[in-house]
Amino acid sequence: MSFMLLNKVFLAPMAGITDKPMRKIVHHISPQVFLTTEMVAVNAISYKNPKTYKMADVHDEPYPVAVQLMGSDPQLFENAAKLVTDLGAASIDINMGCPVRKVVSSHSGSYLMTDMSLASKIIETTVKATSLPVSVKFRKGFDNAHINATEFALMCEESGAAYITVHGRTKAQGYTGTADWEILKTVKENIHIPLVGNGDVKSPDDANKMLSETGADAVMVGRASLGNPWLLRDISDTLANKPLTNIPLISDIEQTLISHISALLDYYGETVALGLTRKYICWYSKTLKDAKKFRENYMKINDFDTAFESIKEYFKHLKGA
Numbered sequence: 001m002s003f004m005l006l007n008k009v010f011l012a013p014m015a016g017i018t019d020k021p022m023r024k025i026v027h028h029i030s031p032q033v034f035l036t037t038e039m040v041a042v043n044a045i046s047y048k049n050p051k052t053y054k055m056a057d058v059h060d061e062p063y064p065v066a067v068q069l070m071g072s073d074p075q076l077f078e079n080a081a082k083l084v085t086d087l088g089a090a091s092i093d094i095n096m097g098c099p100v101r102k103v104v105s106s107h108s109g110s111y112l113m114t115d116m117s118l119a120s121k122i123i124e125t126t127v128k129a130t131s132l133p134v135s136v137k138f139r140k141g142f143d144n145a146h147i148n149a150t151e152f153a154l155m156c157e158e159s160g161a162a163y164i165t166v167h168g169r170t171k172a173q174g175y176t177g178t179a180d181w182e183i184l185k186t187v188k189e190n191i192h193i194p195l196v197g198n199g200d201v202k203s204p205d206d207a208n209k210m211l212s213e214t215g216a217d218a219v220m221v222g223r224a225s226l227g228n229p230w231l232l233r234d235i236s237d238t239l240a241n242k243p244l245t246n247i248p249l250i251s252d253i254e255q256t257l258i259s260h261i262s263a264l265l266d267y268y269g270e271t272v273a274l275g276l277t278r279k280y281i282c283w284y285s286k287t288l289k290d291a292k293k294f295r296e297n298y299m300k301i302n303d304f305d306t307a308f309e310s311i312k313e314y315f316k317h318l319k320g321a
């Protein structure tokens, strides 16, 4: 019997973003969303690189988290799959879609769409090494001359994948142009395992449309959720036919931003976290007024006391106090 997905909405793995602090925030606002790590390199984790190990260690999170593995050597996938199983992963996802040059040139990520036999070996080896569900995330194809998502999906299914996620862009497109949802429909018509559709879901309407147009079993949302974890809640509620909760108040945004920044500080320590907070300042304030000046000032800040003070001042200004 085919594997059943328990969630209709998946947070997309995003390197440098979907870390433990981000998952905590998303889960707090939208507990219905299935969470993931960012991609974790199998070679680094097999050698117990401390930074990579920390990325994959999800044992203390009180909700299921998929750990995404990236690499090219089946033996290292076997080691990594065993390790992340022990580190508390709820499932293992294999990255076969990353378009970054360094990743592709090391025969990982989307390169694997050009080498079905290596891709299949990686999936089979990983499936054998763990009792967890193993999924695969890939793209429409490598480039316009090599669109093979359907064949690739069938290979994943035969190799033992529990489900797949397809991003409707080619590797050559990177993140440009629009995602092709037609390809998702074709893939879905040809496979028996569940399909998570990915690419350009930016609203509850988009999510509904993707599911109805493609037959996908769930949607995965990436960029549109940055600074807007409420979107994931709204999409989940819409797909569950529940009424929408009120849009977040300024005070909700303030509280969430402060919680997110505090979680980054706790997790990474002051030196690393401060740099990371800058992108969240931009994302959370993107729809707020007078944000440009706030951001410009924030970028010059070098310590956390001043950072929290500046956030407090800005939101006080927004609330007209």
Ligand SMILES: Cc1cc2nc3c(=O)[nH]c(=O)nc-3n(C[C@H](O)[C@H](O)[C@H](O)COP(=O)(O)O)c2cc1C
Pocket: 012, 013, 014, 015, 016, 017, 038, 039, 068, 095, 097, 098, 137, 167, 175, 198, 199, 200, 201, 220, 221, 222, 223, 224
């Ligand atoms: C900054 C950034 C980092 C990403 N990192 C990963 C990653 O580690 N693993 C992965 O499979 N996809 C990664 N992706 C791709 C996303 O998971 C997703 O497939 C893509 O953004 C399309 O979905 P969207 O239109 O909802 O953003 C990344 C995307 C972005 C923008």
